[in-house]
Amino acid sequence: MSQQQFSSSLLEDAIHQFAKLPGIGRKTALRLVLHLLKESEEEVENFGNSIIRLRKEILYCKICHNISDSDICDICSNLSRDRSVVCVVENIKDVITIENTQQFRGLYHVLGGIISPMDGVGPKDLEIDSLLQRVENDGIKEVILALSTTMEGDTTNFYLYRKLEPFHVKITTLARGVSIGDELEYADEITLGRSIQNRIEFSQTFNK
Amino acid sequence: MSQQQFSSSLLEDAIHQFAKLPGIGRKTALRLVLHLLKESEEEVENFGNSIIRLRKEILYCKICHNISDSDICDICSNLSRDRSVVCVVENIKDVITIENTQQFRGLYHVLGGIISPMDGVGPKDLEIDSLLQRVENDGIKEVILALSTTMEGDTTNFYLYRKLEPFHVKITTLARGVSIGDELEYADEITLGRSIQNRIEFSQTFNK
Numbered sequence: 001m002s003q004q005q006f007s008s009s010l011l012e013d014a015i016h017q018f019a020k021l022p023g024i025g026r027k028t029a030l031r032l033v034l035h036l037l038k039e040s041e042e043e044v045e046n047f048g049n050s051i052i053r054l055r056k057e058i059l060y061c062k063i064c065h066n067i068s069d070s071d072i073c074d075i076c077s078n079l080s081r082d083r084s085v086v087c088v089v090e091n092i093k094d095v096i097t098i099e100n101t102q103q104f105r106g107l108y109h110v111l112g113g114i115i116s117p118m119d120g121v122g123p124k125d126l127e128i129d130s131l132l133q134r135v136e137n138d139g140i141k142e143v144i145l146a147l148s149t150t151m152e153g154d155t156t157n158f159y160l161y162r163k164l165e166p167f168h169v170k171i172t173t174l175a176r177g178v179s180i181g182d183e184l185e186y187a188d189e190i191t192l193g194r195s196i197q198n199r200i201e202f203s204q205t206f207n208k
Numbered sequence: 209m210s211q212q213q214f215s216s217s218l219l220e221d222a223i224h225q226f227a228k229l230p231g232i233g234r235k236t237a238l239r240l241v242l243h244l245l246k247e248s249e250e251e252v253e254n255f256g257n258s259i260i261r262l263r264k265e266i267l268y269c270k271i272c273h274n275i276s277d278s279d280i281c282d283i284c285s286n287l288s289r290d291r292s293v294v295c296v297v298e299n300i301k302d303v304i305t306i307e308n309t310q311q312f313r314g315l316y317h318v319l320g321g322i323i324s325p326m327d328g329v330g331p332k333d334l335e336i337d338s339l340l341q342r343v344e345n346d347g348i349k350e351v352i353l354a355l356s357t358t359m360e361g362d363t364t365n366f367y368l369y370r371k372l373e374p375f376h377v378k379i380t381t382l383a384r385g386v387s388i389g390d391e392l393e394y395a396d397e398i399t400l401g402r403s404i405q406n407r408i409e410f411s412q413t414f415n416k
Contacts, residue, residue: 008277014262017255021240032229034301036259037266037275044263047225048256054222055244055252067245069216093242 063134065110065127067092075099075108082106084141088131088160090114090148098146106144109134114147114156123159131160135167142170149176271342273318273335275300283307283316290314292349296339296368298322298356306354314352317342322355322364331367339368343375350378357384 011033018029036044060066061073068074075081075095085106089095095108111126134140143164147153157173164171177195178187187195219241226237244252268274269281276282283289283303293314297303303316319334342348351372355361365381372379385403386395395403 008266008275008281010258010262010266010277011275013258017258020255022243023236023239028231030301030304031231033259033262034299035230036263039263041263045260047228048260050218050221050225051241051244052253052256054218054241055247055249058216058218058245067216067219069218073216091242093238096238 064108065112065130066095066108080105084139085144086131086134086140086142087144087146089146090153094146106142111147111156114150114152115159116152116155126156128160128163132163132167135164135169140169142172145171145173272316273320273338274303274316288313292347293352294339294342294348294350295352295354297354298361302354314350319355319364322358322360323367324360334364336368336371340371340375343372343377348377350380353379353381 014033014036015026015029018024018032019026021029024032036047039047057069059068059070061068061076062071063076064073066073066075082105086109087098087104087106088109088111089098090111090113092110095110098104098108109127109131111128111131113121113126115121115123115126131143135143143160145157145160147156161171175198176191177198178184178192184192222241222244223234223237226232226240227234232240244255247255265277267276267278269276269284270279271284272281274281274283290313294317295306295312295314296317296319297306298319298321300318303318306312306316317335317339319336319339321329321334323329323331323334339351343351351368353365353368355364369379383406384399385406386392386400392400
């Protein structure tokens, strides 16, 4: 149903807009649009305006570059968080993912991507200088590198490690291993191999 | 991730709005919203406005009740279509589905639902009177009942049949049978049983 014409150009336009979103084809777009037609005018107006306002008014935190309603995000301005630990992530989504674990009470630093020569992304395109400045000036004691476990992630990790070394801060990275709840036979060999190399004292698993 | 707070209320709001759409959960909503943040301000404004405009400005065809940009839809105003045949469907989506087959060149009549006592939908809630008026006044020779093959669909078909009988028009319904491309063993027994009862001359299958 790629080039079909609907009986209404308004409908056609709305479907076209929805179908541009990732993972949404024209059939799903049609379903969503017909759903909106059944909603009240006010509801639909709120929907449209929330998207427009988001894009227009959204700010990025001046410290960590996370998404924010103000110059400094809620995490950076939260005084109850541990300001000596910074977790370096690729993007905003990773901040949300880590926040959802409720296991981290430090601050973040959003790089805005990872070094990827194939995509033309070099260190200069990322928020690396601002990270180094934070480490130099803000009394940071530990930097956690929480990037993807891909080749690009490893490259970026290594680059950051070299840049951070002179500041004599503790540099850590996420533990890699078999996922909790996974059956061993489905774990991939590289992960399993690393898990064996980096095996931990069984008693450590008690204090969850 | 049901009750979680994001670092931005604008973000939270946009995610909340997307997650109200059918089949879209909070995780997908987040993905869509983050995608929009990467688009240009103009693109996002077009998206939001296309939704708002659709809901505000959409009209329904005064003849067939299909969605339309004007009082009379493109199908009803298209003089090259066969004005003596009317295909009765439940909703706008069915018009689009049938149009996509490119096998029908007549007009439509959108009922706006089917008779369903369980959901409190009676004949008075549907565009039945306007259908009878069209049949009486517009020189219609055949009415095709193209409703769902459910109990409610059958009830509505029968109700319409009784109402249309006095007008002495030809009343037809969609052929039921085994889907093209289906293996027999996966066809349900009722459909297959009907297919055997209503078997057709093999020579009819030639003129596709």
